[in-house]
Amino acid sequence: MSIQIQSSGEEYDAIIVGSGAGGGMASKILSEAGLSVAVVEAGADFDPALEEHRTQLRFPWESPRRGAGTVRAFGDFDAAIGGWDIEGEPYTRGKDSEFDWFRSRMLGGRTNHWGRISLRFGPLDFKRKDMDGLGDNWPIGYDDVKPYYDRVDRLIGVFGSKEGIHNEPDGFFLPPPKPRLHELYVKKGTNKINIPVIPSRLSILTRPVSNERGVCFFCSQCNRACQVYADFSAGTCLVKPAMKKGQVDLYTHAMVRKVTTNDKGEATGVSYVSKADMKEYKLRSRVVVLGASACESARIMMNSTSKTHPNGLGNSTGYVGRYLHDSTGADRMGILPELMDRDRYNEDGVGGLHVYTPWWLNEKNLDFARGYHIEYWGGMSMPSYGFGGGMDTMRQHIKDEFGNPSVNGGYGAGLKKDIRTFYGSTVGMSGRGESIPQYSNYCEIDKSVVDKYGIPVLKFHYKWTDQELKQAKHMHDTFEEVLTSMGATILGKKPGPESQYGLHKPGRIIHEVGTTRMGDDPNTSVLNKYSQAHDCKNLFVVDGGPFVSQADKNPTWTILALSMRTSEYIVDQLKKKNI
């Protein structure tokens, strides 16, 4: 039974689907402009300041599985409620395709657990086709987005250092934390091989940007969501403040099925299934803003079929779902003998790396297009499930006071001592790079499968190309160079073509974007340069969907900047009565 819960004539100015970075920013901007807003979220309310939601500052023994990732993909204390596989919400893959889809069903979405790496796209990143002839240019450039990046920096807070690197634009930075010990070793090593290492840029408050949020107390657990809101999560930093100040209603446990339209083809609101009673409800609005994640928003649009939009909303030329792309990723680790038997001190630091390597080989004529940055990890972090493992292969790297190596495996007091010695001596790195968006990499509606809400699911078609494989190969060459420069013992074997050079499967880096890309030509894009649907003027997309290409930068900061820009455009267009 369907219930019309809003009486006729009663409508919101805007409905925002999803409460992550894009939806959260839209809720703030639109409500502050005086609009009435409904935020519709598929998951539950979440607030890490509430004791019953808090996983921060908990010890591993508070979890019976000691933090193992059996229930939550990134460990029992991770804030993400959802994962690669959600019961009752399947997705399918085309033949020979690989794609894993991570979803967080909760207020704030994936911003509750993300790495907080907040990099601006640079001038080159918006116009990569001009350089390598691949993919497409964005219809906008850095100068169009810069004012919004500036405002996001000051509003939300990001630490970093002014470096003056052309394609790594500086911003309004908070002071970065000093490096950890292994990071100083990274810096010392890479100096010898001319690979830059600079302070990282993370949206963590080393100093306050307002009186509404606390500052970092260096527990290294941003992925658990911060109880004093010292890291950026959309729920705590955007949606809740918007609810406090403006006319914002939050609907949780509400799984949006489609955007409803009228005879003129304009959006009239959304239809959702409530998880509370499994009934369908309808909400009405003047504008619909999708921020459900690149793939979920594409799914909603493709499922929004009507007489005027037989292929789904925004999909008159069949481009919704096309050009789906994720970051590339590969990782390697080693042991730094100098870090064995280390002095103990609290080295937790912020939730993530204190230094990183921005892409340093632009315009260097490599055998692949685009680039990657390198994230470093290591240190005396808090032991969790898996700690102390692998002594059957790694114990040989531990030497006694006479320089004699231990024997792999074993047991007893000697093993216990060796694990103590080994603690904090590993160092690793992860390359995160830009892939080339492909028309042939896409998601579509699988008409043969529905989820438990009766909504047709997504089917993914995705294959890496030679460009990404060669980039991963280059990453691994660099990793070995970096580890060697530091004097580290490299662990494991360098992956070759048989394992795609260690390249992670599409989707695993959780940076999927591009499914509703923006462009000036309505025949080859879904949205215009303000992320407004070409074929439905009161429908907007504010997640990663509008990205034409993703740079080697993590997408969140750009999602926030573009959502701010789109939201202000919406306010402007409503005022001008254009929508």
Place this chain on the structure above:
Amino acid sequence: MNRRENLKLLLAGSFGTGLILSGCGSETEKIAHQPAFGEFGSYGRTPEEIKHNELLKSTTFFTEEERKKLDILVDIIIPADETSGSATDAGVPDFIEFMMKDIPDYQTPMRGGLLWLDHKADEYFEKKFVDLTQEQRLQIIDEIAYPDTAKPEVQAGVRFFNMLRNLTATGFFTSEEGFKDLGYVGNRPNAWDGVPEEVLAKHGLENDPKYKDVYLDIATRGDLAQWDDEGNLIA
């Protein structure tokens, strides 16, 4: 603003999850914008997760005899020493018991491995493993504890012991006892001001002087950040 004040301020401003009346027309229904499903339990579990954890805890994997054998084995792997207690002191067997149900793929290798030890004990000493002297037990363990030199015919035992070593080490070092042993002193509010000077000196390293005025000065971490138009911090 200190953390306690932060918390107070934030809690005062946090929202309840009650019912909100929507609209005012005659067709309007009272609906829950934010329906709640049960209670969140310890360490931020969702209601579904609580049920799942409880279900796993409600069954027991190890038989009494297996458990006796497990207790002996984990203490062979992590015995008490001058620094800390043993694996059983740290409650490792309970952790392993839970993991058998949390990751069912462990079950067959664990059960089979434990019995394999009895087969060996029977072959060598015509007794069960638990009834052997400690010296006899170690004679068997020594055959499977060193993967690089173990004989091919005991590979099943080697794999079992690798698994048990991993579980025991993890169980011990993620316990309170293990944290003390390891000297892990984090997971508490603090102000990171870089690697301690004496540690830097020991390693012959220094913080890049170029960033001396860029890095966070922890004395200012309570001060509201302000910038000029070029993005330079001015306060």
